[in-house]
Amino acid sequence: MFKEALQGVVDQIDGGMAGMLMDFEGIPLEMYARDEDFFDVEVVGAEASVLVKAIQRATEMLEAGTTQEVSFTSESLVTLIRVLDETYFIALTLRPDANFGKARYLLRTVAPKVLAELA
Amino acid sequence: MFKEALQGVVDQIDGGMAGMLMDFEGIPLEMYARDEDFFDVEVVGAEASVLVKAIQRATEMLEAGTTQEVSFTSESLVTLIRVLDETYFIALTLRPDANFGKARYLLRTVAPKVLAELA
Structure with missing residues (x-):
């Protein structure tokens, strides 16, 4: 179910490359990539989780x-990256020329559905 | 000149709150806020520079x-945040309901002008 949700987002975006459902330890729960060879999900996951944690600290400070x-x-x-709750987030990677506004919209739309399934 | 550039961006965006030209040590070179009282530029600067450095490391890793x-x-x-070069960046703060696409566009447009003046 999670993979289908990720694929639904990635494939709807021109320039969409990959989508990952992850926890804040950087461990992927599910992922989907258009070009499987391209993507080192473990590197992306580790980096993304560190960044999101740093940003969470920053927004708390602010x-x-x-x-x-x-x-x-x-x-x-x-x-x-869309934060789902205190445990999970979705990370989406796109080419620089991708439709960023559409990606944000799709991610915002799918987030509550994925979260409902995680519960 | 920098202040005018920042003000030009912030005031053109409904929901634009403040703009800051900063170095990566988090020290503001110039700033403009619609509501001066609202904004703790030193906290924002310190947090923003830490984050951008973390993200720079991450993108290098990737x-x-x-x-x-x-x-x-x-x-x-x-x-x-728009990175200008290895020393400076511009940070823009907006209300959540602000026109994000317009903010990105304006920041992308003003960046080379500010950079030219910094040189």
Whole structure:
């Protein structure tokens, strides 16, 4: 079910590369990649979980409430992260020319469905 | 000049709160806030620079090239960061209901102008 949810998001985005459901230890619960060879999910997972934890600490410092979404764009990759709860998040990787707005929308839409299944 | 550039971006966005030109030590070079009282620029700067450095390390690990943009969204605040070069970045804070796409566009547009003045 999780894989289908991830695939549904990734495949709907031109330039969508991979989607991962992960816990904050960086351990993937499920993942889907269009090009399986491309993606080192363990590296992405470890990095993403460290970053999200750092950002959660930062938003607490700023008293800005719970972190909901994180994104970072580099020359060859866009990573979009949606926090589901205190344990899980979804990370989506896109090509830089992908439709970022659509990716955010799809991720926001699928998040409560995935969370409901996790419960 | 920097202040005008920051103000030009912040004031064009409904829900734009503040803009900061900073170095990666977290020291603000210039800042503009619509509501001066609201914003603790030193806290934001310190947090933002730590985060951007963490993200730069992560993108290096992922071999994804130079970090260009970072955003994080929490319940009460959106922070959008544009990396200018190895020394400076611009951080923009918005309300969660602000036009994120427009903010990204304006920040991308103003970045080379600010960078040209820094040189």
